Amino acid sequence: MSERQAGGSLRGFYMVFGAVALIGIGALGYNLVSKAMGTPATTLVNLEEVRDDMRLLRDMAVPVVKGDPEAPVMVVVFGDYLCNHCGEFSLRERPRLEEEYISTGKARLIFYDFVLDPTPEAGAFLAARAARCAGDQGRFWEYHDRLYRSQITWAMESDKLGSFEEYGEDVGLDGREFKACLNSDRYAQEVSANWEMARALGLGGTPAVLVGAEGGMSRSLPNYYFETIKRAIEEILSEAAAN
Amino acid sequence: MALAILALTGLLVSLYMLAYSFGLVGQLICGVGNCEAVQSSPYSRMGPIPVAALGVVGYLALMAFSLAGLQPGSKGSRLIPLALLGGGIIGVAFSAYLTYLEAFVIRAWCQWCVISAILMVLALLAAIPEAKRIGESK
Numbered sequence: 376m377s378e379r380q381a382g383g384s385l386r387g388f389y390m391v392f393g394a395v396a397l398i399g400i401g402a403l404g405y406n407l408v409s410k411a412m413g414t415p416a417t418t419l420v421n422l423e424e425v426r427d428d429m430r431l432l433r434d435m436a437v438p439v440v441k442g443d444p445e446a447p448v449m450v451v452v453f454g455d456y457l458c459n460h461c462g463e464f465s466l467r468e469r470p471r472l473e474e475e476y477i478s479t480g481k482a483r484l485i486f487y488d489f490v491l492d493p494t495p496e497a498g499a500f501l502a503a504r505a506a507r508c509a510g511d512q513g514r515f516w517e518y519h520d521r522l523y524r525s526q527i528t529w530a531m532e533s534d535k536l537g538s539f540e541e542y543g544e545d546v547g548l549d550g551r552e553f554k555a556c557l558n559s560d561r562y563a564q565e566v567s568a569n570w571e572m573a574r575a576l577g578l579g580g581t582p583a584v585l586v587g588a589e590g591g592m593s594r595s596l597p598n599y600y601f602e603t604i605k606r607a608i609e610e611i612l613s614e615a616a617a618n
Numbered sequence: 619m620a621l622a623i624l625a626l627t628g629l630l631v632s633l634y635m636l637a638y639s640f641g642l643v644g645q646l647i648c649g650v651g652n653c654e655a656v657q658s659s660p661y662s663r664m665g666p667i668p669v670a671a672l673g674v675v676g677y678l679a680l681m682a683f684s685l686a687g688l689q690p691g692s693k694g695s696r697l698i699p700l701a702l703l704g705g706g707i708i709g710v711a712f713s714a715y716l717t718y719l720e721a722f723v724i725r726a727w728c729q730w731c732v733i734s735a736i737l738m739v740l741a742l743l744a745a746i747p748e749a750k751r752i753g754e755s756k
Contacts, residue, residue, distance in 0.1 A: 384619075385688065388623075388688070391623060392623055392626060395630075396626060396630075399626070399630035400630070402630075403633055403634055403637065406634070406637070406643040407637060407642055430725065431655065431725070434655050434659060434724060434726060435655045435658065508641070552641075555641065555642070556641045559641065564654045564658065565658055
């Protein structure tokens with residue numbers, strides 16, 4: 376190939392390369408801008424297609440986990456941010472559970488959202504998304520508890536988004552990042568999948584607490600009190616020790 | 619030349635996935651498969667690092683080396699052909715592993731991951747003659 380031919384073909388290449396780069400960056404930029412100007416997802420995503428596929432549903436349902444992944448016991452909790460018993464569990468019972476079993480590596484806590492009233496007006500769906508957005512900055516549990524502490528306040532507010540943003544500041548979140556997450560449909564799919572899974576499991580209310588050995592079947596507890604959970608954990612631990 | 623364009627396309631796909639993993643884009647555009655199931659699975663991260671970030675680094679390196687290989691002074695270079703072939707082989711092996719996870723572990727497909735895997739195979743195929751051309755002595 377002569378130098379002139381090579382130069383011409385390189386020019387052609389750079390034109391194609393530039394065009395691909397421009398189109399790609401344009402499309403990416405459009406996605407970023409429309410997301411930044413987006414509106415928050417405030418209700419369930421339609422997951423009818425996967426409703427009957429428990430395996431796929433399990434993959435899509437994403438819990439928030441606390442504690443040692445190798446812990447022998449799992450404490451699975453399905454909670455709703457508008458349920459006052461869930462608030463009692465989180466603020467009164469969970470600290471004892473954490474102190475005695477989670478921080479000692481005997482059990483791990485697995486939290487799934489189960490939004491009982493998924494209408495946008497109720498705000499519980501948005502609250503569940505907000506907690507997960509806080510989780511992006513490593514503050515899920517702080518935010519989760521903050522929501523429960525002010526449950527009555529935000530439940531009565533008409534501007535729930537404003538309250539949730541304010542709570543973000545309270546727990547030390549980067550406001551810009553948090554707002555961007557909140558004002559989008561981020562985690563709408565996960566919260567919706569958790570809801571579908573709770574329904575598929577036939578759970579009737581919240582908080583639903585299930586305790587089981589790692590890799591085994593979990594059994595549903597009659598209430599969420601620490602003493603009940605403790606008994607169930609101790610049973611599993613003593614069975615494991617006997618084997 | 620084809621390699622640089624393939625690497626650029628792969629880079630754009632990886633950037634899109636990375637932006638999604640940081641919550642910067644909304645719902646993924648996903649005509650085929652179930653991208654959200656794959657992207658929200660634990661396999662979408664290697665420790666704290668999103669897999670998409672590895673794609674960005676890999677494609678960026680491939681693109682940089684392929685562009686360097688187009689420069690007149692690169693003729694006879696040993697480093698560039700080695701980087702193109704080595705990078706392509708590692709990329710294809712990693713893509714094969716991710717495709718295996720989608721097919722047998724997650725049991726859901728993400729069209730962007732499949733597109734990236736195809737781009738990587740094409741990039742390796744394009745890297746062979748490119749590396750040969752650059753590696754030829756002046």
